[in-house]
Amino acid sequence: MALEKLTLGKALTAGLRAAMDRDPKVVLIGEDIGKLGGVFRITEGLQKDFGEDRVIDSPLAESGIVGTAVGMALRGYRPVCEIQFDGFVFPAFDQIVSQVAKLHARSAGTVKMPMVIRIPFGGGIGSPEHHSESPEAYFAHTAGLRVVSCSNPEDAYWMIQQAIECDDPVIFCEPKRRYHDRAEFELGGEAPRELFSANVVREGEDVTLLAYGPTIRTCLEAANAAAEEGTAIEVIDLRTLSPLDTETILASARKTGRVVITHEAQSFLGMGSEIAAMLHEELFYDLEAPVVRVGGANIPYPPSRMEEHFLPDLDRILDGVDRALAY
Amino acid sequence: MSDTDVAATGGIPAGLDAARPDPGDGGPDMIQLLTPEGVRIPNSDYDRYLEDLTPDDLRGLYRDLVLVRRLDAEGWSLQRQGELGLWPSLLGQEAAQVGSGRALKPQDHCFPTYREHGVAWCRGVDPLSPLLMWRGVTNGGWDPAEHNFHLYTIVIGSQALHATGYAMGVTKDGRVGTGDPERDTAVIAYFGDGASSQGDVNEAFVFAASYNAPLVFFCQNNQWAISEPVSRQTRIPLYQRARGFGFPGVRVDGNDVLACLALTRHNLDEARSGNGPLFIEAFTYRMGAHTTADDPTKYRFSAEVERWKHRDPILRYKTWLAREGHADSAYFEQVDKEADEFAAELRQRCVTTPDPGGETMWEHVYSQPHPVMEAEKAAYDDYIASFEEEN
Ligand SMILES: Cc1ncc(C[n+]2csc(CCOP(=O)(O)OP(=O)(O)O)c2C)c(N)n1
Ligand SMILES: [Mg+2]
Numbered sequence: 001m002a003l004e005k006l007t008l009g010k011a012l013t014a015g016l017r018a019a020m021d022r023d024p025k026v027v028l029i030g031e032d033i034g035k036l037g038g039v040f041r042i043t044e045g046l047q048k049d050f051g052e053d054r055v056i057d058s059p060l061a062e063s064g065i066v067g068t069a070v071g072m073a074l075r076g077y078r079p080v081c082e083i084q085f086d087g088f089v090f091p092a093f094d095q096i097v098s099q100v101a102k103l104h105a106r107s108a109g110t111v112k113m114p115m116v117i118r119i120p121f122g123g124g125i126g127s128p129e130h131h132s133e134s135p136e137a138y139f140a141h142t143a144g145l146r147v148v149s150c151s152n153p154e155d156a157y158w159m160i161q162q163a164i165e166c167d168d169p170v171i172f173c174e175p176k177r178r179y180h181d182r183a184e185f186e187l188g189g190e191a192p193r194e195l196f197s198a199n200v201v202r203e204g205e206d207v208t209l210l211a212y213g214p215t216i217r218t219c220l221e222a223a224n225a226a227a228e229e230g231t232a233i234e235v236i237d238l239r240t241l242s243p244l245d246t247e248t249i250l251a252s253a254r255k256t257g258r259v260v261i262t263h264e265a266q267s268f269l270g271m272g273s274e275i276a277a278m279l280h281e282e283l284f285y286d287l288e289a290p291v292v293r294v295g296g297a298n299i300p301y302p303p304s305r306m307e308e309h310f311l312p313d314l315d316r317i318l319d320g321v322d323r324a325l326a327y
Numbered sequence: 328m329s330d331t332d333v334a335a336t337g338g339i340p341a342g343l344d345a346a347r348p349d350p351g352d353g354g355p356d357m358i359q360l361l362t363p364e365g366v367r368i369p370n371s372d373y374d375r376y377l378e379d380l381t382p383d384d385l386r387g388l389y390r391d392l393v394l395v396r397r398l399d400a401e402g403w404s405l406q407r408q409g410e411l412g413l414w415p416s417l418l419g420q421e422a423a424q425v426g427s428g429r430a431l432k433p434q435d436h437c438f439p440t441y442r443e444h445g446v447a448w449c450r451g452v453d454p455l456s457p458l459l460m461w462r463g464v465t466n467g468g469w470d471p472a473e474h475n476f477h478l479y480t481i482v483i484g485s486q487a488l489h490a491t492g493y494a495m496g497v498t499k500d501g502r503v504g505t506g507d508p509e510r511d512t513a514v515i516a517y518f519g520d521g522a523s524s525q526g527d528v529n530e531a532f533v534f535a536a537s538y539n540a541p542l543v544f545f546c547q548n549n550q551w552a553i554s555e556p557v558s559r560q561t562r563i564p565l566y567q568r569a570r571g572f573g574f575p576g577v578r579v580d581g582n583d584v585l586a587c588l589a590l591t592r593h594n595l596d597e598a599r600s601g602n603g604p605l606f607i608e609a610f611t612y613r614m615g616a617h618t619t620a621d622d623p624t625k626y627r628f629s630a631e632v633e634r635w636k637h638r639d640p641i642l643r644y645k646t647w648l649a650r651e652g653h654a655d656s657a658y659f660e661q662v663d664k665e666a667d668e669f670a671a672e673l674r675q676r677c678v679t680t681p682d683p684g685g686e687t688m689w690e691h692v693y694s695q696p697h698p699v700m701e702a703e704k705a706a707y708d709d710y711i712a713s714f715e716e717e718n
Contacts, residue, residue, distance in 0.1 A: 035626040036554035050695055060521035060552050088482065091526065110693050126412045128441075129466045130481050268699075298703055302688040304412050304463030309685030319710065 004187045009179035011153035012118075014187060015160035016080065020050055026164055027072060029056040029065055030082030030118075032177040039084055039197055040120055040179055048238045062092035069115055070099055078114045078164055085176075086121040087130025087248050093138070100169045101144030116160070120176035122151075122214040122264045126304045131172075133301055134265035140242040140274070147241040148195060149173035151216035154185035155199075155239065162195035175214035200252065204232035207321050208252040208276060210261040215312060219262065220258035222317040233321065237250040241271055246278065253279055257288035258324040262312045265293025289327035294320035351692040352563065353610040358590060359580040363638045365646030367585075376589035382653045389648055390585055390662050391425040392641045395445040397666040398454050401673055402444070402461065405620040410678050412463045415442045417616030419582070422640030423547050425449060426587025427609070430595055431515065432508075436475045436497075438490035438516045442547075443638070446517065450476040458677045483518075487544065489494030490516030491531045494540035494603070503541045504601035511599035514542045517590075521552020523568070524560045532572040537603035539616040543594045544569070547581060550611035554626035569606035583612030612638070685711070 006014060020026045028043055034057035037044030047055035058065045059137050063082060069079035083089045089096070096117065103111045123132030140147045144166050150156040156174070163170040193199060200218065201281050202223050211219045216237050223233040238245065253259050259279055261272035272293035294312045302310050312320075353359075360368055360377075385547025399417050406414040420442070428449025431437060439446055444457050451474045459465050462477060467478035472528045480486040497503060502512040508700040522528050523546060535542050548565055550557050554587060561568070578699040612635040616623050637692060648654040689704045 031552075032554045034554070037625070039553070039620070057559060059524035060555070061524045061526060063526050064524065091482075092668075126463060128413055128461065128463070128481060292349055297688065297707070298700060299688055299692045300466075303460075303466050303683070305682040306463075306685060306688045309688055316710075 002187050003184055004325070005182060005184040006153050006157070007151070007179060008153045008156045008175070008181050009040060009042055010193075011185075012160050012174065013044060013046070015157040016046060016311065017049075018188075019080075019161045019164040020054065022239060023078065023164075024054075025076060026078045026080065027054045027056060028080045028082065028113065029058050029069055029072075031058055031060055031065070031084050033057060038082055040176065042118075042174075042179075043082065049257065050096075056226065057148065062088055062090075063095050063296065066092040066100065066117065068097040070095065070103070070113070073113050074111065078116075080116045080164060083119045085127075085131045086119050086133040086135055089117070089135060090118055092117075092136040096139070096143045096169075096171075096209040101142045104168070105113045105144060112167045113169045114164075114167045116163045116166075116172050116281050117169070118160075118172045118174060120179075121138050121173045122175050122177060123265075123301060123304075123307050124214065126307075128304065129301065132304075132307065134170070134263065134296065136241055136263075137265055137270050140271060145169055145171055145242065146196070146237060147171045147173065147176070149241065150239070150305075151175060151178065151211075151213055151237050153181065153183040154192070155237075157185070158191040159195055162191060166195065172281035173213055177214050178217065181217070181218065181293050196240040196243055196245065198239055198248040199237045200234065200248065201237045202233065202235040204234035204256070206232045206256060207234070207250075207258045207324050208256045208259060209233050209235045209317070210238055210249065210259065211235070211263065212241065212271075214264060215262050216318075218312070218314055218317060222314050222321070223312065225318060226321060228287060231325065238271075244275065244278070249275065250282055251303070252281055254286050257286055258327075259287070260294060260317070260320040260324050262294040262317050264296050264311055266298045267293045268298045270295050289324045292320045292324045334644060338492065338505075341414065343444075353578055354578060357580055357610055358577045359585055360589060361580075361583045361643055361647055363582070363643050365643045365650060367422070370589075372595060373586070373589040376592040377585060385648060385653050386428065386658060388425060388588070389641075389644060389654065390422045390665070391445075392584060392644065393446050393662050393666050394669055395421050395425060395642065397670045398444055398448065398673065401670045402458060403615070403619065405458065405674065405677060406461070411461045411619075413618050413620055414461050415611075415618045416615040417442050417444055417636065419612045419640070420547055420549060420609075421445055422584035422644070423587050423609035423611050426517065426599070427545055427583040427607075429590040430588050430591035431475075432513075432595075433475065434509070434512045435595060436471075436477070436493055436512070436514045438486040438514070439476045439479055440483075440486065440491070440519060440522070441479045441481050442519075442606060445519050447476060448691065450472065450474040452476050454673055455676050458673065459680060462677065462680065464680055464683060480500050481715075482598050484522040484527040484531075487516045487518055487525075487531035488529045489536070490542055491535045491538075491540050491604075494542040494598075495538050497541050498538065503599060503603075512541065513595040513598035513603070514540070514697075515545050515595070516542060517545050517547065520546065520548040520550065520557045520560055520565060521555065522546075523565055532569070532574075532604075536573045538600065538606050541598040541601065543591065543598050544604060545591065545604045546607065546608065547609045547611055549581075549611050549615070551613050551623075551627070551648050552619045553621060555621075556627075563619040566606060566608035574604045574606060578607065578608045578610050581593035581609030582638045582643070584640060584644050610711065611640075676681035
């Protein structure tokens, strides 16, 4: 065990490396992941160390990447697919929702699909169109898939390894605008928490703020700002979007009675909608205010010079908190 | 890395590997009308497609090549100065784009990738338009019908199907094979060597063949798809794939503007006459990085780039023009001066384009009223106004 200071991106690299060291059946496949190390350099150095058989530069076809990964999984491998950018997962959508998600059920439980599909997601980095999407709800909507998202280097390191160990397919959403966030943590040892669990990253009594991936940092900043005005926000990093860690969410909501959910994805039928419905069903008499959603605007992701207007930022999150407190 | 490395990674059987031309050598089937040294090679099949070119036209092609290269350099430096978010450079591919772009007739329709700034230029699209897209001001924002030039498509390969469907529409409209040169219409679909692996592109081949679409598939094989060499995408030369789908394919020297013009004219004529689809592989090279975000030193040797410098599309054409007496140094200087002015004006127009306001992001999402979105926009407007009240 060693204390290391790593960026979120390099923590993912370390996690992938650890998983590959441990299990020779783990293979990586994706566009430009070999010599280049992927456009975000998450697989940097891995092809050199593990060879071209295990770090596979694929032809330019996402359906091909995921479809062949299904075959490799059937043959006993544990493929980790890299989708270059969120907007390019859709050519693989058919394979993911019709095959990856359903093979276990279709085979009456005889077939397992231990596959990870890594997707750098979200905006805020000034990219052209199709490079800033937040497609997580499509996948969370699909039974048979598990969906997680990391928000910090330590989680990135552990969650990618746990996702690879999972016998079900995991959609792994990486907050690309946080790839360069840095933190110190222990490499090796035991994972600090279960993969499919949420984490209370800041405690508070007044309002529960739920988020995941790139917006966690914004939520922590919002909680700091609110504290100066005397509002104690409890920030929960959901980490797992399917299954939801309902226990942690409900416990906090019961305590504060007020819940705000934020994500970059468009709010209409987004994760926030599902969580709000669940809270209203489970905690109708405990809630002090309607659950507030602060999401991306319900429009196609705009050109980058407008993205600040689209994305939930500190002010919009605090506005949501105010709305929850207004009751 | 070496070419042998590449072959080793591909696991290509020895025989097929041997037939693979070295990068820089398009092989014996590649049609070339102008050598890298600027020597004209007569060609009995294709010379007739150049016969009508006047010295003015020939000089015009040179001017196109130079202005397009300058536009590209301007895009690159604007990105470096923080004025654009990203820029995909066409450096090295000028002849493929100008040759094919100038082969089109006004009624022909064109489906580009994201790198076709040179084709856009030939179609008369305001060169500011692609710059503003990469600046992050628009997602394209031009009317495809204005210059018969579709929007840039970033999702690799999608546009091949759109081109096919458009061409099917041309057939339904009775605009194919009437013999009227002003009426018969062809469609051209641009894509890269990497794109040739996408399902959409292969489905486009099947549909286009099935419906005899008046379509020319124009593949710029620039040898790379970001970090992946073309050998990752194909065992055989790309133009040979067409045969398997049931239509003809040719390989043209993509750095030879005359050959690109002649071959694209021929193929478009065939498509307009009802003999489509057809496939052209323009054998060229991506001289720069994939985009301003890319670092090609991670995956390719500079020696390969050096080799391709000798095949520069502008130099060979300039040499030939001068040798034939079609242009002299005064003309070349005049074009350089024009390029300087053109670039300065373009830069000025780009950097003075204001960022769009947040309220405009709601525009054009639906063509008909959408009350839920309108309510959301109203709430957004109120929210923005609440800040103004505070101040
Ligand atoms: C569906 C999809 N997957 C991945 C990408 C990311 N990407 C952008 S360009 C590119 C390589 C394209 O190579 P090629 O088709 O040869 O065109 P070139 O860039 O060389 O002009 C990739 C992988 C994308 N834009 N769309
Ligand atoms: Mg290419």
